[in-house]
Amino acid sequence: MNIIIIGAGPAGLMCATQCCKNKNNKVIVLDSNDKVGKKLYITGKGRCNVCNKTTKEDFLSNVVSNSKFLYTAINQFSPEDTISFFESNGTKLKIERGNRVFPVSDKASDISKTFLKILNKENVEIKLNQTVKKIDKVNESFCIKTNKQIFYSDVLVIATGGKSYSVTGSKGDGYNFAKDLGHTVTQIKPALVPINLKDYDGSLAGLSLKNVNVFLKVNNKEYSQFGEMLFTHKGVSGPIILTLSSLVNKFNLNDIDLNIDLKPALSEEKLDERLLRDFKDFKNKNLKNYLKELLPSSLIDFFIKKGNFDANVSVCNITKEVRKKIINLLKSFTFKIKSLEDIEYAIVTSGGINVKEINPKNMESKIVPNLFFIGEVLDLDAFTGGFNIQIALSTGYCSGAYIKNL
Numbered sequence: 001m002n003i004i005i006i007g008a009g010p011a012g013l014m015c016a017t018q019c020c021k022n023k024n025n026k027v028i029v030l031d032s033n034d035k036v037g038k039k040l041y042i043t044g045k046g047r048c049n050v051c052n053k054t055t056k057e058d059f060l061s062n063v064v065s066n067s068k069f070l071y072t073a074i075n076q077f078s079p080e081d082t083i084s085f086f087e088s089n090g091t092k093l094k095i096e097r098g099n100r101v102f103p104v105s106d107k108a109s110d111i112s113k114t115f116l117k118i119l120n121k122e123n124v125e126i127k128l129n130q131t132v133k134k135i136d137k138v139n140e141s142f143c144i145k146t147n148k149q150i151f152y153s154d155v156l157v158i159a160t161g162g163k164s165y166s167v168t169g170s171k172g173d174g175y176n177f178a179k180d181l182g183h184t185v186t187q188i189k190p191a192l193v194p195i196n197l198k199d200y201d202g203s204l205a206g207l208s209l210k211n212v213n214v215f216l217k218v219n220n221k222e223y224s225q226f227g228e229m230l231f232t233h234k235g236v237s238g239p240i241i242l243t244l245s246s247l248v249n250k251f252n253l254n255d256i257d258l259n260i261d262l263k264p265a266l267s268e269e270k271l272d273e274r275l276l277r278d279f280k281d282f283k284n285k286n287l288k289n290y291l292k293e294l295l296p297s298s299l300i301d302f303f304i305k306k307g308n309f310d311a312n313v314s315v316c317n318i319t320k321e322v323r324k325k326i327i328n329l330l331k332s333f334t335f336k337i338k339s340l341e342d343i344e345y346a347i348v349t350s351g352g353i354n355v356k357e358i359n360p361k362n363m364e365s366k367i368v369p370n371l372f373f374i375g376e377v378l379d380l381d382a383f384t385g386g387f388n389i390q391i392a393l394s395t396g397y398c399s400g401a402y403i404k405n406l
Ligand SMILES: Cc1cc2nc3c(=O)[nH]c(=O)nc-3n(C[C@H](O)[C@H](O)[C@H](O)COP(=O)(O)OP(=O)(O)OC[C@H]3O[C@@H](n4cnc5c(N)ncnc54)[C@H](O)[C@@H]3O)c2cc1C
Pocket: 006, 007, 008, 009, 010, 011, 012, 030, 031, 032, 033, 036, 037, 038, 039, 040, 042, 043, 044, 045, 048, 049, 050, 051, 130, 131, 132, 133, 159, 160, 161, 162, 164, 165, 168, 169, 170, 171, 172, 173, 174, 346, 347, 348, 374, 375, 376, 377, 385, 386, 387, 388, 389, 390, 392
């Protein structure tokens, strides 16, 4: 059986390690880059958070789109399987905060090297600098035209990734191939991406806030995240914002308020007690100077402007009404959302090949026999923490294990 896999990311590479186990199979992996796993190199800030040592249920609860579709794939290749796959192939892993799993070496390159070691041993051909331009179905075969040559295969696996960080080779080509072959593609949107804000002048850029609670209010529902965020020139970013962005892209932006609770450890009552106490203790200070007790210096001018407060008023003269307004703003520092940052800067792509058209047991197309889609090109995305590479590995594994026996 001739098998061609387009895309040498974690999904395509994992698929290749499985289908090559049948010696009658001839497996070729094509990639437009000059090295394999180019995106893998930049994952986890160069350390590759390869998976999350968690239960299958918890994994599924971290998948934002179409988690049910992944039920069979994660049962076939779980986070535990990911860990034993790499460790049994000589790459030691370690577990960090939040059960995030990394190579002990802190080098993402070790993950690609593990794949290469296996594939070289099994004589899988990896053809680099081959950009697939067009795919045609010719009778029972696939005809794959690249920038350099034409390949024919009995089985075709499309593992071309999403549409972000296009320098890594993931330019969204897989969506066009899928459409040409009769598939539908759901709306492509950025996920795990900074959020741009309305009525924000960029003056807080660089300010990082730790231990804050950010919540999104959408149609009377609230979604919240506690932790670290930062302001950018256009809006907000950082771990908790990236997570929330995956939810933002499910709603109409005009319906969403982004609220930052700057003092999550204190209830409104406790905050009121503190302000009353402080206003006595610091009675000679004006509001602007007093706020240094509560907020990072670089936030104070913006805070005063946003609340329309008098910066020079002595705290001992602050009325109950203004005190309540200060408390409200500390507990609910609110912005309207302008947009999500461009998909180019998204950690993952939300949307992709419609999973209703894919067999969840082996990732085969329900429309074209012997055609498979795996990894981020599918309409699947998850939160940060190693869940997205796990999606690539699990879907790659179950397609490869099935193709091996075709
Ligand atoms: C900055 C950053 C950090 C990340 N960190 C993490 C992390 O720590 N943990 C985690 O779980 N996830 C992380 N992710 C997400 C993760 O990298 C992806 O979800 C994962 O790489 C998807 O794997 P894939 O194999 O489906 O696609 P990709 O890794 O995108 O691979 C697709 C491959 O297909 C090739 N290709 C595309 N089109 C063509 C064509 N026409 N012809 C030939 N080849 C083609 C590309 O060159 C590419 O090599 C991160 C993403 C980014 C951008």
